[in-house]
Amino acid sequence: MERSTRQRQAIREVLLELDRPLSPQEVLDAAQSKVPGLGIATVYRTLKGLVEEGAAVAVELPGNPPRYEPSGKTHHHHFHCTACGKVFELEGGCTSDFSAMAPPGFQTQGHEIVLYGRCADCR
Amino acid sequence: MERSTRQRQAIREVLLELDRPLSPQEVLDAAQSKVPGLGIATVYRTLKGLVEEGAAVAVELPGNPPRYEPSGKTHHHHFHCTACGKVFELEGGCTSDFSAMAPPGFQTQGHEIVLYGRCADCR
DNA sequence: TCAATAATGATAAATCATTATCATTTTGTC
DNA sequence: GACAAAATGATAATGATTTATCATTATTGA
Numbered sequence: 001m002e003r004s005t006r007q008r009q010a011i012r013e014v015l016l017e018l019d020r021p022l023s024p025q026e027v028l029d030a031a032q033s034k035v036p037g038l039g040i041a042t043v044y045r046t047l048k049g050l051v052e053e054g055a056a057v058a059v060e061l062p063g064n065p066p067r068y069e070p071s072g073k074t075h076h077h078h079f080h081c082t083a084c085g086k087v088f089e090l091e092g093g094c095t096s097d098f099s100a101m102a103p104p105g106f107q108t109q110g111h112e113i114v115l116y117g118r119c120a121d122c123r
Numbered sequence: 124m125e126r127s128t129r130q131r132q133a134i135r136e137v138l139l140e141l142d143r144p145l146s147p148q149e150v151l152d153a154a155q156s157k158v159p160g161l162g163i164a165t166v167y168r169t170l171k172g173l174v175e176e177g178a179a180v181a182v183e184l185p186g187n188p189p190r191y192e193p194s195g196k197t198h199h200h201h202f203h204c205t206a207c208g209k210v211f212e213l214e215g216g217c218t219s220d221f222s223a224m225a226p227p228g229f230q231t232q233g234h235e236i237v238l239y240g241r242c243a244d245c246r
Numbered sequence: 247t248c249a250a251t252a253a254t255g256a257t258a259a260a261t262c263a264t265t266a267t268c269a270t271t272t273t274g275t276c
Numbered sequence: 277g278a279c280a281a282a283a284t285g286a287t288a289a290t291g292a293t294t295t296a297t298c299a300t301t302a303t304t305g306a
Contacts, residue, residue, distance in 0.1 A: 002252085003251095003252055003253065003302085003303055003304070003305095004303080005253060005254080005303075006234070006302095006303075007254070008253090009251080017257055024293085024294085027178070037254095037255075038220040038253040038254090038255085039254065039256070039257095040254065040255090040256095040294095041254075041256080041257085041294090041295080041296090042253080042255070043139070044294060044295075045253085045254090045295090046295090048294095048295095051269090060185035061185055062183035062184055062185050062235060063183040063189070065293060065294090066186070066293085074165045077224070079224075079225055079226070079229060079231075082232065088226065088229075090224050090225070090226070091226070092224060094240075096219045098238055101202075101213050101215060101236075101238060101239055102201070102202055102213065102240065103202070103211065103213070103214070103243070104212075104243075105242075105243030105246070106202060106240060106241065106242055106243055106246075107240045107241045107246055108238050109201075109205065109239050109240040109241070110237070110238070110239045110240070111236065111237065111238045111239065112185060112235075112237045112238075112239070113221070113224075113234065113235070113236050114224055114234065115222075115224060115231050115233070115234045115240035116219055116231070116232050116233045116234065116235070117229060117230045117231040117232040117233070118226065118229065118230045118232070119228075119229055120226070120228030120229055122229065123229075123230055125282085126272085126273050126274070126275075126281090126282055126283065127273080127274095128272075128282090128283060128284080129272095130283080130284070131283090147263085147264085160284095160285075161285085162284065162285040162286070163264095163286095164264095164265080164266090164284075164285060164286080164287090165267075165283080165284055165285070167263090167264065168265090168283085168284085171264095171265095188262090188263060188264090196293090222281090
């Protein structure tokens with residue numbers, strides 16, 4: 001049986017409210033303002049559960065442990081701030097035909113684009 | 124003093140010959156056919172040295188430890204085979220203006236593109 | 247309200263990649 | 277060839293993230 005707890009609610013809310021891919025630690029920091037005393041273990045457990053039930057997806061970026069965002073978003077890419085380390089979601093789809101970039105005989109199934117730079121707050 | 128050893132030669136050769144970003148383990152596997160008994164520690168040490176002297180660069184891909192390729196290549200991107208796990212270099216530069224994808228106020232400094240799919244051998 | 251039990255939080259343990267240690271081997275110089 | 281020192285290889289140690297454990301707490305259905 002799955003129970004509704006303040007901790008899980010807070011973690012779900014944080015993912016929706018901050019609206020960018022969050023590391024487990026970022027989730028903890030944000031959710032602790034809603035639920036003081038929240039532990040990191042609960043964050044990991046809950047994120048894992050959310051992914052399993054399809055409510056969240058893991059976002060893998062180069063050189064970093066996975067971050068998490070709500071599922072159901074349209075195809076999009078990410079901006080990784082080299083100063084504060086935050087990852088932001090990019091609006092707008094991709095128009096380029098990336099399949100053409102693959103060598104002959106290769107079958108392209110998907111792609112990932114990451115922009116690096118400074119976010120508005122860090123400039 | 125820096126000495127020329129069979130191990131370092133083999134590792135350098137492997138990076139040049141295979142011509143794709145290699146994980147330390149891939150380097151070990153390939154170089155052991157040239158130098159039986161080669162140890163993983165030497166691979167890590169040598170790769171680190173090659174990066175420090177500018178002869179190789181680390182390639183970071185989502186969800187994977189860094190891979191290594193010779194430095195000096197022109198700007199390029201990578202193809203990650205979802206079947207065998209090998210990473211390949213893509214020919215051809217990128218024409219799109221990725222800076223335009225960033226939100227207002229963001230400063231884009233660079234980008235990374237990774238295609239996912241099946242390589243010619245795995246289809 | 248109560249009992250059953252799922253969930254939590256603190257922390258120990260597990261993982262995995264990478265680095266440090268050190269006795270031994272190999273390289274470069276005289 | 278001999279010597280000094282760098283390099284190697286085996287493996288222990290490290291660091292960082294994630295998971296397991298377990299006593300305690302909180303939720304849910306009766």
